[in-house]
Amino acid sequence: MKSVAKKPDARPTSGNGRQVTKKAQLIKLLGRKSGADIVALSDKLGWQQHTTRAALSGLRKAGYEVTRATSANGGPAKYRILVASVVADDAAAEGAQNGA
Numbered sequence: 001m002k003s004v005a006k007k008p009d010a011r012p013t014s015g016n017g018r019q020v021t022k023k024a025q026l027i028k029l030l031g032r033k034s035g036a037d038i039v040a041l042s043d044k045l046g047w048q049q050h051t052t053r054a055a056l057s058g059l060r061k062a063g064y065e066v067t068r069a070t071s072a073n074g075g076p077a078k079y080r081i082l083v084a085s086v087v088a089d090d091a092a093a094e095g096a097q098n099g100a
Helices: 021-028 038-045 048-061 085-100
Strands: 066-069 076-079
Touching: 021 038, 021 048, 021 076, 038 048, 048 066
Parallel strands: none
Antiparallel strands: 066 076
8 A cells, every 4th residue: 555645734833833824924024124025925925926916915905004115226126014013913813813
């Protein structure tokens, strides 16, 4: 008989062993001071670029203030969430809801 190996779950876990959602990962990446561009976000999350843009729209619709800054040298636009304390509270609340 052939043994079938299970694929490991690629999602990172938090300190308490619970899996971190893609939304929480996106919020964390956008909460950095430098922000992130669409390509970097897509690579980190394993999404296509149109999916990443849709997720940014979803965050805006959910009440997050997502800003877009273009670079002076013609590089890709960077996206950021301005209010980090609200982001941390929401990500923690989401984790508690998913685990409870």
